[in-house]
Amino acid sequence: MKSNCMKTIACLAIGSLVAMTSCKKQEPVDPILSHIDNSVRPQDDFFEYAHGTWFKQHPIPASEQSTGIFTAVDDTVQAQVYQICLEASATENPKGSNKQKIGDLYAAGMDSVALNANGINELKPEFDKIDAMKSLADLPATLAYLRTVGGGGFFSFGISQDDKNSNENSASLRQGGLSLPDRRFYVDEDAKSAEIRAKFVDYMQGLFKTMGYADAQAKASADNVMALEMAMAKSSRKTEDTRDPFKNYNKMSVAQVSKLMPAFNWNTYLNAMGLSKVDSIVVGQPEFFTALNGHLKQFKINDLKDYLKVGLLDNYANYMDDDLFMQYFNFYSKTLRGVQEPRPRWKRVVDVTNRVLGDLVGQVYVAEYLPKGTKEKFVEIGNAIKAEFANHIRNLDWMSEPTKEKALKKLEAVNMKLAYPDKWKDMSALEITRDSYVRNMMNYAGWNFKRMISRYGQPVDRTEWHMQPQTYNAYYSPSNNEICIPGCNIIVPGFDGRMPDDAILYAIIGGSTFGHEVTHGFDDTGCNYDAEGNLTNWWTDEDKAKFEAKTKMIVEQFNNYEVVDGLHINGENTQGENIADLGGLIMGFEAFKKTDQYKNNVIIGGFTPAQRYFLGHAQAWMMQFRPEALATRVKSDEHSPAKWRVLGPLSNTVEFYEAFNVKEGDKMWRPENERVKIW
């Protein structure tokens, strides 16, 4: 899975998709129209124009980092999952049944009395295991054990689809082990970054005190862990430098990996995880492991223990007593995202239940809440978008015939996983009880770990879904050459159960969802995988050079956008998403041109079909964020913030210029030679 797209579509009320006609006597409100701020010129700032009134009417609640389409959708889905949780927890269910698990996980999370009485008791045996390490030689077995209880650190290890042989699962090793959202939080030298680091050290100090450390020791331990993480961050590649899949694929024998990191016994580590047959490992960033070897030797064993203990507590603080939860909230939500107060407990527990038992909740969601006809509508839109993409490839003026042929073959082979899976995950081995919320979370970590390990030596299961039908998101997987569009993406906001007009549907579901995801197969990363999902260069050199010249223009355009306090978008890191947004916008529009609404020039709310399509595109990204949340996202997210997902693609699109009469001198205008069109 490569691209978690955070694409968003939402709706405040879902009706049956096929029940299109409304019998209400009053003319229903057109949400597209009611959001507009006419004091802003669409030619200058289309984002504020399209949403300004809505933003003024909907300030960000104290418990949220943002508001907009995302939160509207979240509220809708959350209310449905809440009903599923309440119903399951109110009844006696057979042990091991889906309802028993859903009901008991929810009930355990709501039991604040038990949570506060237990404190960190559940983790004490794990802290003891870490403390039992006598020297660095004990680290591999301890790290392997910690993986089974949701702990660990230093790097990221897993069993996953092999980039160069997509039918096989291989062992993979990547840089990792950092607590803050990105290495930039450690290395950026501005005052705000320094302040966040100081608050992170304070937060760790609090966690050490919770573990029983005396004040001075807690401070010293927090400082040492920060020094260790700082050293690891400095040894890590920049996030944008992890985008090139060729440079981040280094298959090595276990002996070669051991040479990178002789202080760590890899055979012990692999054997302890039940992976004695592993003979090779795909290493993402070999130089990180060479450096890590030095850090492990340089820091004292007590520092390594402190790092693992505080990391484990950090992983679970969100699910523990009120005091720990507030420590966690104050750093991750307040400091990093500007949130003023926590969400009510029921909302937090519903979200956790939905995430942990997503496939079990999803089965009920599909049966009881997903509008009928969703899958069929998705098939229709998906095929329309694929057909448009194929047309575009055939007509590209910069690509040669041999590369076009391969691109078309890849497009044709894109597998579409739509609405909901045919086969659900088997979660029967996961034990969930009402006794302990934290223990349930640890069981889940162990279940996930075993599932991951069991993949080794097994063929890749291409039917598996990596999202649930009730997840407001979508993804493209380059190794499977597939798009996955969960069912709830059918929902469009504000239409109160009515079917939106095609301009809106084709913009949000066609362009921002299907078009965006399919384009990921042809973004800076995805373009390196072939029709079968294998990492290989299928381009002619000349075509690749022309493609890269275009992506470079996109990178520069987005580098120029200042988001907050001198902080600019990272054009390198966000280029894949920006390419996908641009491609999606165009494919959706081309598909929309085939509809009756467009062909008959149907005016709705005073807007032409084309104008309404671009308003629909803006609607897909109607989000406003707190400045702290924006800053954190800019430093760590591979997506541009919502506003620039509207402004960026539209400023490159001549059809938008024509629809809204954008002229030289308008802020949305770019000279023709600076406009980018890739697909």
Ligand SMILES: [Zn+2]
């Ligand atoms: Zn994406």
